[in-house]
Amino acid sequence: KKFVYFFGDNQTEGSNKMKHLLGGKGANLAEMANLGVPVPPGFTISTEACVLYMKNNDYPEGMWDEIDKNIDKLEKSTGKKFGDPENPLLSSVRSGAPISMPGMMDTVLNLGLNDETVRGLAKRTDNEWFAYDSYRRFIMMFSDVVLGIDTNEFENLIQQKKDELGVTEDTELDTNTMKDLVEEFKSVYKEKTGSDFPQEIKQQLKMAINAVFNSWNNERAKKYRQLNDISDELGTAVNVQAMVFGNMGETSGTGVAFTRNPATGEKEFYGEYLTNAQGEDVVAGIRTPKSIQALKENMPDVYKQLDDITQKLEQHYKDMQDIEFTIEKGxxxxxxxRNAKRTAAAALKVAVDMVYENLINKKEAVMRLKPSQIDQVLHPMIDPDSELELLSSGLAASPGAAVGKVVFSAEHAEEMAQNNEDVILVRTETSPEDIGGMHAAKGVLTVRGGMTSHAAVVARGMGKPCVCGCDGISIDMNKGVFTAKGYSINEGECISIDGSEGKIYMGEAELKMPNVSGELETMLQWADEIRSLNVRTNADTPEDAKLARDFGAEGIGLCRTEHMFFGEERIPVVREMIMADNKEDREKALQKLQPMQKDDFLDIFRAMDGYPITIRLLDPPLHEFLPNYEDLIEKIKKLESEGGKQEEIKRVNDLLRNVDTLKETNPMLGHRGCRLGITYPEIYEMQIKAIIEAACELSSEGTNVIPEIMIPLVSNEKELDFVKKTVTDTAESVMNEKGTNIDYLCGTMIELPRAALTADKIAKGAEFFSFGTNDLTQTTFGYSRDDAGKFLPLYIDKGILESDPFAVLDQEGVGELMKIGIDKGRSSRPDIKMGICGEHGGDPESISFSYEAGLNYVSCSPYRVPIARLASAQAVL
Ligand code: ADP
Ligand code: MG
Ligand code: MG
Incomplete structure (x- = not known):
């Protein structure tokens, strides 16, 4: 079994196809070497070796032999040797998992230095400063990564030296100081570990490889995988790579760049670099980096070469690249x-642009955007009309706006978020330890760091608004306050941040939705060309119906008529209806309600001209329209003590009696849905009249109305038959009266297990099915939706459930019932129309299931319509 793969020097063994084995970094290093891009040579130890090492707690057999052979190769290729005092080979040891995990796994640079080789390096390069700068970096990184020693120990020593010498930059420390630091660092090492800093290079290498393997299971890596749904079984590869040095003076440097702007997707070469610096200096925000444009001026040849290489890489990978480079003496x-992380807006723009550039086709473009990213493009922004005090500006690191209370620590952010508080995490800079807090926060603000700093990269990945490098503010952690422009903002006070503009405001801003951009329209049109599922919306009001149409909804899949009962001027009439002692009184009240319902339908039909509208007849139990029992008791007490009018007391008492009569032990399973329509047919009659009258009127005006009347909570075909008769009789008589004919359908919700199991019988009477997966989930699991919050989080935590079945469709159980319902329904009515309403209609996974199961449409809330359009296209591909 082969565990080690060489790259570079025309001897590359791996390629981009071997990500699983070589990790992302290793595979791409190999690919670049294959492309003839200048890459320092090295070798990759496979993820398989890591997995075996973790499983057996020992190295797989033959791994070290292979490593030795590859070291030979590397030494030949570079002409240097590990531990050679004349011409020492130095290497980096870099982790690289199959899926990129920024900042999660640690890298050691300058491995191969010891007291002897450092002198050789100094002599060979004729640069003592450089050699000792590299050595002190190595000791610090090695101590940190391999032994977990707190870097503050070293940082403090560096700071001390800077203070003594009165300088601010690491690069201003002189050679002797670097030498002193090396000695002091070694002492720290000895003090913390009890042993001397390892001088044996093979031992250094072995310890470092070990550390990379083990870092796969460190807390922050585990947390990142958990947050991003990455399997723990993948393991990480280890890359051992010959060092090149960006810290050899002013013609050397190191940087990171993107082939396009990762925040906006704009096609421009975008990046930052530092001269006389090594590795992580850019990302860590130690010095503020220069823009890549400065490189164009300072080293035009290098810039040109870099630009050419990155364009070649983008053409090759057919995707925006995120690259790291080092310049060693020119x-x-x-x-x-690697394929660059990007904001949702950038993902959208890049995908659309690349189609126009003929790099990818429409189908590929549609697959480039995660449905959830659409949510981010639809992110709120600060209302431009709001007048707020600008506190400070920084870099627009991750777009979108957020409002929340200031917190200064990740833990605190997590705590407050648990209590449903909106918080903004404010830090000098963030590190991987802050991931949990960043996740919990609505937005992130840092004082230091550039567009490629940890905070910026991670926030973009999370789709969180972030402002970075905001050096106009200063934080006093001890006092729990930050100051800016003379203002002091205490922890717990509200601020607003705008990650698209890089601005910070005092107080709570009004947030507003951005206009759906042209690229989104284009992308969704491509999705529309591909998908076969129709996308409808759940809308109860004309406003929602219009909004959903703008988002591209092709009809309404669920219009809940009870929401029309709740209006301020309607509730008294509804109560009158409920409290009527006899049918006559009830009909009187219903007659008052009917024109109100009709008005609503008129507007909704107009908004959905030409598209079908599924209208569900009244579903909830009647007590929902009455006031709370305890409140009424209070009210009576108050009226009596204040000597209120007898009439009023009697009225409230009547109400109370009604509430009492209607009270149910388990209203979810009680007198609701078609059960109401069967006991009080006049309620449904009124609703049907309102629907058909509205339809007739509009139809004669030339509006194309397609009503689908839906009967809720059917479990038995006889219920359906009973209510359907009310529907057809009423509709018939209205149409006769109006002299107009309306093509309407009458169908039912499938939301009870018995309905799914007897769908063949139900389909004889029903012209369409709509799977009401909220109730179906509730009744299949026997979980009350209103009470499940008490145990579901624990269930998910303990792994009893993978996810909340009310958010992500339970395909195994509820999905199985759906399949039975679909099959049986089609067996007795082959052309029956079927859809899904309920929360799941907007969830990408559930949409994909709905497609596979053969539904005709999904229906979801208006804002999720674009997500559903994309997800149903992706389901096909
Ligand atoms: P990360 O995944 O955190 O980016 P990397 O392994 O890419 O970690 O390395 C950290 C930094 O060290 C990067 O800036 C990288 O360019 C630099 N680096 C890694 N290997 C070498 C090397 N052989 N020579 C010079 N710089 C290196
Ligand atoms: Mg890197
Ligand atoms: Mg229901």
Missing amino acids: KLYMLQT
């Missing part, structure tokens, strides 16, 4: 390339 090396 010579350029590429150290990493």
Whole structure:
């Protein structure tokens, strides 16, 4: 079994196709070497070796032999040797998992230095400063990564030296100081570990490889995988790569760049670099980096070469690349390339642009955007008309706006978010330890760091608004306050941040939705060309119906008529209806309600001209329209003590009696849905009249109305038959009266297990099915939706459930019932129309299931319509 793969020097063994084995970094290093891009040579130890090491707690057999052979190769290729005092080979040891995990796994640079080779390096390069700068970096990184020693120990020593010398930058420390630091660092190492800093290079290497393997299971890596649904079984590869040095003076440097702007997707070469610096200096925000445009001026040849290489890489990968490079004395090396993380807006723009550039086709473009990213494009922004005090500006690191209370620590952010508080995490800079807090926060604000700093990269990945490098503010952690422009903002006070503009405001801003951009329209049109599922919306009001139409909804899949009962001027009439002692009184009240319902339908029909509208007859139990029992008791007490009018007391008492009569032990399973329509047919009659009258009127005006009347909570075909008779009789008589004919359908919800199991019988009477997966989930699991919050989180935590079945369709159980319902329904009515309403209609996974199961449409809330359009196209591909 082969565990080690060489790259570089025309001997590359791997390729981009081997990500699973070599990790993303290793596979791409190999690919770049294959493409003839200048990459320092090295070798990759496979993820398989890591997995075996973790499983057996020991190295797989033969791994070290292979490593030795590859070291030989590397030494030949570079002409240097590990531990050679004359010409020492130095290497980096870099982790790289199959899925990129930024900042999660640690890298050691300059491995191969010891007291002897450092002198050799100094002599060979004729640069003592550089050699000792590299050595002190190595000791610190090695201590940190391999032994977990707190880097503050070292940082403090560096700061001390800077203070003594009165300088601010690491690069201003002189050679002797670097030498002193090396000695002091070694002492820290000895103090913390009890042993001397390892001088044996093979031992250094072994310890470092070990650390990379083990880092797969460190807390922050585990947390990242958990948050991003990455399997723990993948393991990480280890890359051992010859060092190139960006810290050899002013003609050397290191940087990171993107082939396009990762925030906006704009096609522009975008990046940052530092001269005389190594590795992570850019990302860590130690010094503020220069823009890549400065490189164009300072080293035009290198810039040109870099630009050419990155364009070649983008053409090759057919995707935006995120690259790392180092310049050693004017010579350029590429150290990493990968498909760049980007904001949702950038993902959208890049995908659409690349189709126009003929790099990818429409189908590929449609697959480039996660449905959830559409949510982010539809992110709120600060209302431009709001007048707020600008506190400070920084970099627009991740778009969208957020409002929340200031918190200064990740833990605190997590705590407050648990209590449903909106918070903004404010930090000097973030590190991987802050991931949990960043996730919990509505937005992130940092004082230091550039567009590629940890905070920026992670926030973009999370789709969280973020402002970085906001050096106009200063934080006093001890006092729990930050100051800006003379204002002091305490922890717990509200601020607003705008990650699209890089601005911070005092107080709570009004947030507003951005206009759906042209690219989104284009992308969704491509999705529409591909998908076969129709996308409808759940809308109860004309406003929602219009909004959904703008988002591209092709009809309404669920219009809940009870929402029309709740209006301020309607509730008294509804109560009158409920409290009527006899049918006559009830009909009187219903007659008052009918024109109100009709008005609503008129507007909804107009908004959905030409598209079908599924209208569900009244579903909830009647007590929902009455006031709360305890409130009424209070009210009576108050009226009596204040000597209120007898009439009023009697009225409230009547109400109370009614509430009492209607009270149910388990209203979810009680007197609701078609059961109401059967006991009080006049209620449904009124609703049907309102629907058909509205339809007739509009139809004669030339509006194309397609009503689908839906009977809820049917479990038995006889219920359906009973209510359907009310529907047809009423509709018939209205149409006769109006002299107009309306093509309407009459169908039912499938939302009870018995309905799914007897769908063949039900389909004889029903012209369509709509799977009401909220109730179906409730009744299949026997979980009350209103009470499940007490145990569902624990269930998910303990792994009893993978996810909340009310959010993500339970395909195994509820989905199985749906399939039975679909099959049986089609067996007795082959052309029956079927859809899904309920929360699941907007969830990408559930949409894909709905497609596979053969539904005709999904229906979801208006804002999820674009998501559903994309997800149903992706379901086909
Ligand atoms: P990360 O995944 O955190 O980016 P990397 O392994 O890519 O970690 O490395 C961290 C930094 O060290 C990067 O800036 C990278 O370019 C730099 N680096 C890694 N290997 C070498 C090398 N052989 N020579 C010079 N710089 C290197
Ligand atoms: Mg990197
Ligand atoms: Mg229901």
